[in-house]
Amino acid sequence: MISQFKEAVVAEPDGICIMGHPGDDAFDPLIDDAESRGIIVTSQNTELPIAEAKYCANGFGYVGASNYSAGHKLAKQAVLEFGLGEGDKALVWGLLAQETRGLRSQGCIDGLEEAGLIVDYMEISDEINKDATLGTPVVTGYIAANPDVKLIITDHGGLTSTVVTYGKAAGLAPGEVNFAGFDLSAASVEAIRSGYLRLVIDRQPFLQGYLPILQVCLTKEYYFAGLHIDTGSGFVNADNVEILAGLAEKGIR
16 A cells, blocks of 8 residues: 555546555655645545644545444444353454554454453464465365354455355354454345345445545635534344445446
């Protein structure tokens, strides 16, 4: 993301919409440079609070959900829906190593531990981050070593959409282990239909792609300051997935 941002600045566009995964420490010097060139910068999916505070008047906003809150909400909902409690084992497979993005994984962990669950954590490697199918031996190995695991939260859209592959490779029947994750997509719809993926929190990623572009346009044409927009945190499971399936397949939900 940092390399791509540097390349984008060289092209001297009117605006650049970024995802804040690398965090303020990594991004802010580059944002300072872009702003000095008159380029509008705004963020989506993962917050950059320092940059947003500094450049809000110049159109730097945020579109997405609070990462920590989203993770915490998903954990609490999973505990409720699956009847989990004291002493049950769960795995969170996430991205704690990423400064701001990792808050979502931390929210998952905290929400589960507050309910009394025993939580294991695994970091998503760079290789698996790029190709979710490479995670198959990792999750099958974990399940083999922890046959009592009741819940696996995949804190990554690509991994969440791949849980059918993971479950089948581990020899699991649908629902034998509760998989939950992020976000709604055509692939996660199919995973829910399969019975392996039991729950996703839908932070409405279409809005996270559309509204930052609108932010840049509003700032460029009408001098609007940055807007901080929470895209919400609804839940999708087998009970309501068909209502949204057609929209997800079109890339709208």
